Amino acid sequence: MDVKLPELPFPLRAYGPEGDWTHEDGLLTAWAGPRQDRFVPPTGDALDPTSDAPRLLGAPEGDFQLIARVKVTFAAAFDAGVLYVHVGERKWAKLCLELSPDRPTVCTVVTRGHSDDANSFAVDGDSVWLRVSRTGKAFAFHASADGQHWTFVRIFALGDEEKAGAALVGFMAQSPVGEGCVVTFDRIEYRPSWPAGLRDGS
Numbered sequence: 001m002d003v004k005l006p007e008l009p010f011p012l013r014a015y016g017p018e019g020d021w022t023h024e025d026g027l028l029t030a031w032a033g034p035r036q037d038r039f040v041p042p043t044g045d046a047l048d049p050t051s052d053a054p055r056l057l058g059a060p061e062g063d064f065q066l067i068a069r070v071k072v073t074f075a076a077a078f079d080a081g082v083l084y085v086h087v088g089e090r091k092w093a094k095l096c097l098e099l100s101p102d103r104p105t106v107c108t109v110v111t112r113g114h115s116d117d118a119n120s121f122a123v124d125g126d127s128v129w130l131r132v133s134r135t136g137k138a139f140a141f142h143a144s145a146d147g148q149h150w151t152f153v154r155i156f157a158l159g160d161e162e163k164a165g166a167a168l169v170g171f172m173a174q175s176p177v178g179e180g181c182v183v184t185f186d187r188i189e190y191r192p193s194w195p196a197g198l199r200d201g202s
Helices: 161-165
Strands: 012-015 022-024 027-032 055-058 064-072 080-088 091-099 104-112 118-122 127-135 138-144 151-157 168-174 181-191
Touching: 012 168, 027 168, 055 080, 064 080, 064 091, 064 168, 080 127, 080 161, 080 181, 091 127, 091 138, 091 151, 104 127, 104 151, 118 151, 168 181
Parallel strands: none
Antiparallel strands: 012 055, 022 027, 027 181, 055 168, 064 127, 064 181, 080 091, 080 168, 091 104, 104 118, 127 138, 138 151
């Protein structure tokens, strides 16, 4: 079933386990169930590589920025709200507001066969603005305390330009070791452009 948000020019579709997605008055809400996540451990001895988590994804065209303020009802370590990019079954990336493990933190994961995992910076409170952008085969992650001044987090590629151009992009909720959490996304915004500068706050 397709979901159409007025803030976005492309429809979204639910993937993975049931997320109880709702959208009302500009607020998109999802529920991650117990031990739901997407992560393929490089060691092979941690989380189940076949695990999954609720995702709501669509296919934007051309250059874009997808922005949202993310808020998480943290209950356990690694609970997170996520902006997610999917290119293939083992090619995807996450920009997360995550309890990692005892402070809310902006984290990223890029999976190319196996997942890496990197913390960026801690956040005061339970919300932060996240932004994912694309131009050609390149994706960029940024985060912001106020939705105005953006901190560069990461730039990366996932395959060639053709595959990147067909990427699915959107929202995800996860609770890898906990009993579940609620994630809300608001101030959702779409811009049909790449940021003017990656490291100048724009």
